[in-house]
Structures are given as structure tokens and as C-alpha cells.
Amino acid sequence: MWWRGGKRNLGLVSGTEKAMQGVADTLREFWAHRPVRPRAGRKLGGVATGIALRYQIDPVIVRIAFVALALSGGVGLPMYLAGWLLLPEEGDQVSPLEALVNKGHSSVSQGQTVLLGVLLFPALAFTFGSGGFQVFVTIAASVACIYLLQKNRGHLQPAATLAEPPLTPPVPGAPAWDPLGAAPFAWDLPEPAPKPQPPAPRPRKPRVAGVTLGVATLVVAASAIAGAWVPWFTVAHVIGLVIAVLAAGLLVGSFTGGGRSLIWLLVPLSVVGFGMTAVDFDGRPSVGDLKVTPQNLSEVKEKYELGVGSVMIDLRQLPDSGSVKTAVESELGDMTVHVAKNADVTFHCEASSIGDLDCLGRTADGGNVQVEGVDLGGDGEGGLKIDLDVRANVGEVRVLRD
Known part of the structure; x- marks a missing residue:
């Protein structure tokens, strides 16, 4: 039976390789016949209009897609700038980025190309710095949409804008139904009336x-x-x-x-x-950065919450005695809690979806992971007692003693 299983496994591997090869071929075909940014009808760089013309879809839909991507972790902005750099303009030989490395001519000047490239770096930094795991999901979905467009509509081409000239000019004075104009006795006869055509059926739009x-x-x-x-x-x-x-x-x-x-x-x-x-309904921002450094025990809140962004709670300025309990929660982002060297810390760290944990030397990474324990510091038991509950949905969790 082992050889049958081997054949099945070989067939599965072969099928996977064929599927991956098909995806790669489709993406290569997209690059070979990539959209061209038109000079007319565009709002900014012509990226959305070029995609719409290439695949014969409504330009408004493409523009809305870029706006939605910009609101989804900021992905739309670097994607648009990348399209501006990598898609050639109408009438050009190559894209602005290719022209910058002397692969052909582009009407976009080198100064404009460099400026677009400079703008791309802060756009990428903002996107990957604030979006986290959501950015990778959005990029993967965008690549999948490009693949589907090329797979299903890659054979389409933009509609021709110039009419075809007539094959032979008509002979002056000859009726249209006498193609040779060779019947002089019929030159004064009226043109035959065209046959009435039945009205074309109106296409039924999909619902x-x-x-x-x-x-x-x-x-x-x-x-x-x-x-x-x-x-x-x-x-x-x-x-x-x-x-x-x-x-x-x-x-x-x-x-x-x-x-x-x-x-x-x-x-x-x-x-x-x-x-x-x-913004939450209680007025607290849920997107951004949260940095807190309480000076005494009464300033420590029972819970610190943030939706998306980085959290830094510094408890090193607290007194050396007493006890405090707090929880820190975030949906997406990096979380760091600093504690004093000699504090007695009871901690529970958790990433409910996917994350990377490092809490006082105890580490874990992956999906739905958690670590917990008690750390008495360098002087053993005694001093400030801290009870920590640090939870993130997606992100990096750190509890550091420094």
C-alpha cells in the first residue's frame, strides 16, 4: 500500500506545483501586459483610470477601491505610488522607475520619479508601523484581486478610439447601391430607402x-x-x-x-x-499611541485599553512598597510594560489570535499563546507587589525589568 500512498502524495505535490505555476504565469502575464496610465480622464497619476481601461471596468469602482485600501491600514497610498512608478504613461516606452535606470524613455522627469520614490518610503513606514497584521492580510487580498482580474479579464483590451477609414472612397455622383457607378441612366434615380431594422433588445443588467x-x-x-x-x-x-x-x-x-x-x-x-x-463612544482614542508613567499608586488605572497602536506603561517610578493591580489590553499593536528591578511581579501575558510574547524571560509565539508566572526580582521576596494582566489580540507583548 505504501506505493499507492506515494502515488497519491506525488499527485498532490504535482497538482500543487501546477497550481502555483499557473498563478506565477498569470502574474507574469499581468506584468507583460500591465495597464498604461492615460493622459486624459485621470484625476491624479492615472493609475486607477489605467487599470479600469485595461480591464474594461468602471473607473469609479477602482478609485473607491484605492480609497478603501487607504482607510484599511493605509495600504492604498503606497500601492498607488507604486503603480505611478511601475506603470508606463501613454506614449512612453517604459515606466518612470525603469526610465530612471536607463531602460527606455518616459515622459515623467527624473526629478518627479525621485520625488515619488521619496514619498513611497514614509508611506510604507506609516502603513507597516500602524497597520500590523492587518496590512499583510490587505496586501494578500489585493494581490488576489489583481490575479482574478488578469485571469478573467486579461484577454480584454481598451476599446479603440479611432474609427477605421473606408476601404475605397465613393465615386462622386454614383448612388451607394451602384458600387461601380457605371450605370449612367440610373444616376438621377433616388436612393433606395433603407430597410427598417428591428429595435435592438436592451441588455439585461445583472441584479x-x-x-x-x-x-x-x-x-x-x-x-x-x-x-x-x-x-x-x-x-x-x-x-x-x-x-x-x-x-x-x-x-x-x-x-x-x-x-x-x-x-x-x-x-x-x-x-x-x-x-x-x-474614537470610542466614551471619547478615548482607540487608534494611536498610549504612553503612561504613573508616579504613585493612586495614578495607576485598573485597566488601560487601546484598539490599534503601541502601548507603553512604565511602572518604574512607583514607590518601593505597597501593591498595585492593573490590566493592559489592545486589539492590534505592540505592548510594553516596564517594572522596577526589585518589584515582585505576578503576570499573565496573552495573544488571543497571533503574537510574540516575552514576559520577564518567559517567551512564546504563534497563535493563541500565553505565559504566566511570578518573578520576585533580584532581591527575592519583598518590596512593591505588582499584579499584571497583559492581553493583545494581534501583536507583540513585552514585560521588561530594567
């Missing part, structure tokens, strides 16, 4: 918008029912689910036609959703 709105309504109803038992279904999370459904409807509509009306619901919902994630 993308209606189906998408129906699915979104079901999601809201199911979330309202599930919210009675599952605390996760908050207003912000339900809005996020609806935004995901509308975005999926726009993606399907870009392939099949229709669905453009969903934009008028997606844009305001995206603004509301971004606002709800940026």
Missing part, C-alpha cells in the same frame, strides 16, 4: 445590487439575533460585515457589470465605520 443588498440585510438580521448571545456582534463589527458584503458585491459587479449604485451606500458606511474604530 448584483439587489442580491448584494439582500445579503447585507440578512447579515444585519442574523447579527441582531446572534448579538443576544455573542458579545462580538457590536455595532462597529456589524458595520464592518456589511462593508465587506458591499465590497464583495462591487467586486462581482466589476466582472459582470452593474452594482455601481452600491458605492453610494459603501462610502458613508466606510466613513462611519472608520470613525467608530478611531
